[in-house]
Amino acid sequence: MGLLDYDARAATAFVAGRHLDEDGLAAWRARIRHHLPLGERAVLLDLGAGTGHWMAAFRRWYPFTVIGVEPSPAMREAAAEPLLTGDAAAIPLAANSVDAVWLSTVVHHIPDRSAAAAESRRVLRPGGRVLIRSAFAGRLERISLFRYFPEAATALDPRYPSAASIAADFGTAGFRTIALEPVPQVTAPTLGGFVEHLDRVAHTPLMLIDDAAYERGLARLRAADPAQPVVDALDLLVLRACTGPPWVA
Incomplete structure (x- = not known):
C-alpha cells in the first residue's frame, strides 16, 4: 500500500x-452501527489498521471479534495492540472467515484495488460488508x-480514487453498493488545537504539495479564528458481498 511509505516518524505523527x-x-459510531448490525460472534477485519485506533474503538463499542492487518512495520510498532502483517x-486470513471489512483512509494507498476487492470477497462470508471511510x-x-491548503486538493484529486471507481472495482469482484454518504465528524474541538497538533507527515495531501504551498496554508490557518x-x-x-456466481444480491 502506498502513496507514502510510513516510517517511525510518520507513525508517531499519525498517533x-x-x-x-x-x-x-x-x-x-452511529453510521457504522446502522450498516453493521452484527452480533457477538461476528468477526470484523480492520484492513490497513495503521496504529490500531479504529480497532480499539470497535472493541469499545461492540462485543464481536476485531482483527487488524497492517503492512507498515512502523505502524505496527506504534500500535497499542498486536496487528497481523499483511496488505489488501x-x-x-482464511476464506469465509469474517463478516465485515473496515478500511479507514487507506483505499488511496492500495495500488491494485481489483486485487484488494477480490481478497476482501475471499475472506468475507456471503452477505458480508465492506465499509470504506475516505476522502x-x-x-x-x-x-x-483543503480550504486552508487548496493546492493539496489540486494535487490530490487526480491521485485519489473516486467513489465510482472503487464501486466498480468491487463490483467486478462481486459486491453491490449499498450506500455512499458523508459523515460529519468533529476533527478537533478548536482550530487552534488543530494547528498546534498539525504535523505535515501525518497527512498524505500535505506531503503532495511543495513547501511554499504548505507555508501559505499554515498562514491561512493561523489567521483564522482559533476558537x-x-x-x-x-x-x-x-x-x-453478493452470493453467486453469477453474483446474486
Missing part, C-alpha cells in the same frame, strides 16, 4: 494528530484541510 476523540468518533492484496476525488469540499471547531465530512462507502 498525535490523526486519532479522533470520542466526540469525533460519535457520528461514525494478501490478507492473512474521494471530486468530493473534497467538506474537508477543512472555532473543526468539523469535516468524510465519506462512507458501503458495499455488500
Whole structure:
C-alpha cells in the first residue's frame, strides 16, 4: 500500500494528530452501527489498521471479534495492540472467515484495488460488508484541510480514487453498493488545537504539495479564528458481498 511509505516518524505523527476523540468518533459510531448490525460472534477485519485506533474503538463499542492487518512495520510498532502483517492484496486470513471489512483512509494507498476487492470477497462470508471511510476525488469540499491548503486538493484529486471507481472495482469482484454518504465528524474541538497538533507527515495531501504551498496554508490557518471547531465530512462507502456466481444480491 502506498502513496507514502510510513516510517517511525510518520507513525508517531499519525498517533498525535490523526486519532479522533470520542466526540469525533460519535457520528461514525452511529453510521457504522446502522450498516453493521452484527452480533457477538461476528468477526470484523480492520484492513490497513495503521496504529490500531479504529480497532480499539470497535472493541469499545461492540462485543464481536476485531482483527487488524497492517503492512507498515512502523505502524505496527506504534500500535497499542498486536496487528497481523499483511496488505489488501494478501490478507492473512482464511476464506469465509469474517463478516465485515473496515478500511479507514487507506483505499488511496492500495495500488491494485481489483486485487484488494477480490481478497476482501475471499475472506468475507456471503452477505458480508465492506465499509470504506475516505476522502474521494471530486468530493473534497467538506474537508477543512483543503480550504486552508487548496493546492493539496489540486494535487490530490487526480491521485485519489473516486467513489465510482472503487464501486466498480468491487463490483467486478462481486459486491453491490449499498450506500455512499458523508459523515460529519468533529476533527478537533478548536482550530487552534488543530494547528498546534498539525504535523505535515501525518497527512498524505500535505506531503503532495511543495513547501511554499504548505507555508501559505499554515498562514491561512493561523489567521483564522482559533476558537472555532473543526468539523469535516468524510465519506462512507458501503458495499455488500453478493452470493453467486453469477453474483446474486
